[in-house]
Amino acid sequence: MLRFFLIILFLITAIVIFFTQTQPYYKDIKTLIAERDEYQVALVDSRELQTLRDQLLSQYNTISQDDFNRLGKILPVSIDSGSIIVMFEDRARENGILLKKIDVIESKESTSDSTTALGALPLPYKTVGLSFSISGSYASVLSFFSDLEKNLRLIDIKSISFSSSPADIYEFNVSAKTYFTPVSPLTAVADTKKSEGAKEILSMLTKLRAVKIDTDFFSGDIYKSLVDFLPVLEMPKEYGRPNPFILPPEAATPIKK
Structure with a gap:
């Protein structure tokens, strides 16, 4: 009989210890496990993000400066x-x-x-x-x-x-x-910076997945046939006098009395 009561007492004590001492730590452990899983997914996404970035930069670097300038005039x-x-x-x-x-x-x-x-x-x-x-x-x-x-x-x-x-x-x-x-979409690819946090990495990864660089566009007959008619307007390097009503010293003549 005493053994039965001791068992009941130990069970009650264990339950009390679980709900008063262990359960708060158990919730923290579940939170940490969820965060660990989230960071593992973010790590996989970050590796894919780096791979996509390197591929896009590799394609980006194959574009000549002349084509890049022409593209800047197209759009x-x-x-x-x-x-x-x-x-x-x-x-x-x-x-x-x-x-x-x-x-x-x-x-x-x-x-x-x-x-x-x-x-x-x-x-x-x-x-x-x-x-x-x-x-x-x-x-x-x-x-x-x-x-x-x-x-x-x-x-x-x-x-x-x-x-x-x-x-x-x-x-x-x-x-x-x-x-x-x-x-410019190409500039956005070239200026890609590191993001911190799973949400930022996922957002950047989604954007890079949508970016496509078709380098064959620059070798197409239609692109090569385009003519740059846009003039280059240059602002004058020298301007007039600050006050147009005052003659410069070399143009001033003494007034005879």
């Missing part, structure tokens, strides 16, 4: 309105047509350009609207549009309306758009 990181306007003026003059008006509409993308499906990644580029009017002969206008088609800077024609006159002079009103990306 620049910003829009230089002045260069675009000068390019249109040069193409119009070279083809013997009159550029009557051009507007660069630097505003947010329209809903049709920026809307993506639910859960889809946002578009990696933004659009800028172009609106211009030209007039000239049919052959000259056709040559002008041919230049835009083979231009290195991407320009998509959205709509065209035109009118003609008995003198074989056509007037076109054109709506178009061009593109730019705030951050």
Whole structure:
């Protein structure tokens, strides 16, 4: 009988010790096990991340500086309105047509350009609207549009309306758009930095999985046929006097009394 009570007493004591002393440590152990599993997954992901990064950098380094510069003009990181306007003026003059008006509409993308499906990644580029009017002969206008088609800077024609006159002079009103990306995808690959934490590693891994570098693009006939019509605008190195109403010392003449 005494043995039975001792067994019951030991069981009760063990239960009390478990719930008062062991259980808090048991919860900590479960938390540590979960964290260990999470870090093991993060370690596997980090190794895959490093492998993907090295593969992309290897492809990135095969691109020549000339191709990289041309790619930066196809999809620049910003829009230089002045260069675009000068390019249109040069193409119009070279083809013997009159550029009557051009507007660069630097505003947010329209809903049709920026809307993506639910859960889809946002578009990696933004659009800028172009609106211009030209007039000239049919052959000259056709040559002008041919230049835009083979231009290195991407320009998509959205709509065209035109009118003609008995003198074989056509007037076109054109709506178009061009593109730019705030951050170059290739630069983003080259500037990949180490991330800390499982969530950051998983986020970076997801992004790198979506990056594809097609180096065959640079050897294609279409890419090689593109012509860089965009001019380089240089700002003057010297400026005028701070105060235009004060003559410089060498130009000042003494006043005779």
